[in-house]
Amino acid sequence: MDLEDQYDKLYRYCYFRVRDVQTAEDLVQETFLRWLDHYPGQREREALPTLYTIARNLCVDVTRQRETLPLQETDQVAADPAGTLVERWDLERALETLTPQDQELLLLRYANQVPLQALSRLTGLSRFAIYRRCGRLLTQLREALREEERT
Missing domain, CATH: 1.10.10.10 (Winged helix-like DNA-binding domain superfamily/Winged helix DNA-binding domain)
Structure with a gap:
């Protein structure tokens, strides 16, 4: 497993959960930072479930802070x-x-x-x-x- 390849997949996952481009990018970056900080010795092939767990928890935190999720479709409609x-x-x-x-x-x-x-x-x-x-x-x-x- 190449961690660089996982970045796009984690971004897609976070975007699906929060529906905001900038927030999703921030969450993926924070996911990798937390993984590197808390799991420095973890092998890359064992990292996938850990990365998704961290990303899921961060997405939950963000959605709890919002009362509603805005649909950010206006940029893409045209x-x-x-x-x-x-x-x-x-x-x-x-x-x-x-x-x-x-x-x-x-x-x-x-x-x-x-x-x-x-x-x-x-x-x-x-x-x-x-x-x-x-x-x-x-x-x-x-x-x-x-x-x-x-x-």
């Missing part, structure tokens, strides 16, 4: 074609039907491509349980998206 924006909006609404923990699991597994073994260490679930839960969650998302199309 550059985003209408069809893609609608699809993205539908997906975000479908994701909101899931619990925050389930949203996080899907983000880590599919958007950030975190391996099952690392997810297992991070969540405390077996690899098989993660595989089954992700399958169930994808089915729920498909059903929610179909429901969106009908309305």
Whole structure:
């Protein structure tokens, strides 16, 4: 595992959680600083669950400080074609039907491509349980998206 490669994935994770570019960048930087400060002897291949745990805790701290999360879409609307924006909006609404923990699991597994073994260490679930839960969650998302199309 190359830690430089993980930066973008951690950024994506933090951005998904806080919905603000600058805050996400700050959180990723703080994640690495805390990891280097508190886990100086940890091998890089064992660092992934630790990095995500630190990032998750920092994101939780930030969201607790805010009463509501603003949608920072205004900068992207002009550059985003209408069809893609609608699809993205539908997906975000479908994701909101899931619990925050389930949203996080899907983000880590599919958007950030975190391996099952690392997810297992991070969540405390077996690899098989993660595989089954992700399958169930994808089915729920498909059903929610179909429901969106009908309305």
